[in-house]
Amino acid sequence: MSSPLFKCKNICKQYSDANQTLHILNNVNMSISQGEKVAILGASGSGKSTLLHILGTLDSPDSGDVFYKEKSLFSKSKKQQAKFRNAELGFVYQFHHLLPEFSAAENVAMPLFIKGDNRKYALEQATELLAKVGLKDRESHRPHQLSGGERQRVAIARALVNKPAMIFADEPTGNLDDRNTDSIYQLISDINAEYKTSFLLVTHDVKLANKMDTIMRLENGQLSAVNKD
Numbered sequence: 001m002s003s004p005l006f007k008c009k010n011i012c013k014q015y016s017d018a019n020q021t022l023h024i025l026n027n028v029n030m031s032i033s034q035g036e037k038v039a040i041l042g043a044s045g046s047g048k049s050t051l052l053h054i055l056g057t058l059d060s061p062d063s064g065d066v067f068y069k070e071k072s073l074f075s076k077s078k079k080q081q082a083k084f085r086n087a088e089l090g091f092v093y094q095f096h097h098l099l100p101e102f103s104a105a106e107n108v109a110m111p112l113f114i115k116g117d118n119r120k121y122a123l124e125q126a127t128e129l130l131a132k133v134g135l136k137d138r139e140s141h142r143p144h145q146l147s148g149g150e151r152q153r154v155a156i157a158r159a160l161v162n163k164p165a166m167i168f169a170d171e172p173t174g175n176l177d178d179r180n181t182d183s184i185y186q187l188i189s190d191i192n193a194e195y196k197t198s199f200l201l202v203t204h205d206v207k208l209a210n211k212m213d214t215i216m217r218l219e220n221g222q223l224s225a226v227n228k229d
Contacts, residue, residue, distance in 0.1 A: 003070050004031035005198055006055065006166060011064035013050055024050050025061070026221030034165065035196040037188070039209035041226065042218035048202035049170055051218065055200065056089055056168050057081040086115055090159030090167040090197075098143040098151055098158075104130060105139035108157045115162070122161075129157040133187055152184060160191065167191075169201045185211055 013025040024047040032038055042048045053059035055066055057073050066073045068088065073081065098107045105126040112122035130139050133153040143151055159167050169188075185208055191197055201212065209215050215226040 005034045005036075005069065006032040006200075007067045007070075008051075008055060009065055009067070011051070011054060011061045011066070013047070013054065013059075013061050023221050025054075027064070028218075028221070028223045030216065030223055032166070032198050032200060034198055035192065036214060037192055037199045037212040038201070038214045038216065039212040040200070040202045040216050040218055040223070041204070041206065041209055042202070044204075046218045047221065048218050051223075052168050052170055052200065052202050056091060057085060086111055087162060088165050090162065090164040092152070092155050092159050092167060092169040093171070098154060100143050103140050103142060104135060104146065104154045107143070107154055108161055110158060111162050125161055126157070129160055130154070133157045149183060153187065156184070156187060156191075160195075160197070163195065164197065166198045166200070169199060169203075171203055181205065181208060 008028060008030055011025050011028040012023075014021055014023045016022070028051060030038075040048055040051070050059065054061050057066070057076075060074065065075075068084070073084065076084065098104075099110070102110070105123050108126035108129055109119075109122035112125060113119070127139050130136060133156060135150060135153055135157070138146060138150060138154075143154070146154065156167075159169075188199055188201075189211075192199060199212070201208070203209055209226075216223050217226050
């Protein structure tokens with residue numbers, strides 16, 4: 001049996017103020033295989049986004065560790081973690097976080113610009129990806145000239161541009177209507193089939209979660225498996 005692509009072990013996270021301590025994550029364990037699509041359900045404030053940020057090394061656990069291909073991520077320096085994120089991970093959020101002053105193609109190419117790739121090459125890669133996500137004629141448009149569904153497709157293309165092994169998506173359809181939600185799911189499915197990219201989605205959308213390979217629920221700091229409807 002092959003080793004998991006991603007694994008977290010005994011992840012704990014708490015937040016304290018003058019009045020109380022909130023235990024957000026309490027010994028969370030999970031693993032994700034290459035090419036697996038996983039959804040995590042949970043109420044607002046349950047810690048879904050916190051877990052996603054820890055898995056993506058955007059936040060640190062109080063205890064526990066995350067492993068990528070059996071190698072610890074939190075034994076790496078912050079600089080090494082940033083390099084790892086740029087090379088191996090893609091991120092998609094409910095709010096697309098596109099840069100308003102740049103075109104769709106420039107937004108998609110941004111991770112390649114950051115990596116130091118040649119601008120011409122980066123824009124060629126971005127244009128190719130925009131065509132794959134159905135936005136062939138939108139590469140020169142600024143975000144304000146795109147619909148909500150189109151902006152989210154640009155964000156997904158940006159997440160893909162480095163050909164990551166894993167994409168983390170935080171409520172990726174939270175601001176979309178049913179038609180656009182179905183369209184984004186189909187895009188995720190197509191990307192997964194073509195590139196064998198693993199996906200971890202945190203979502204309130206049970207319908208979307210049921211289309212993933214695996215569903216888990218985060219409740220009271222604990223992660224548990226959910227049977228698909």
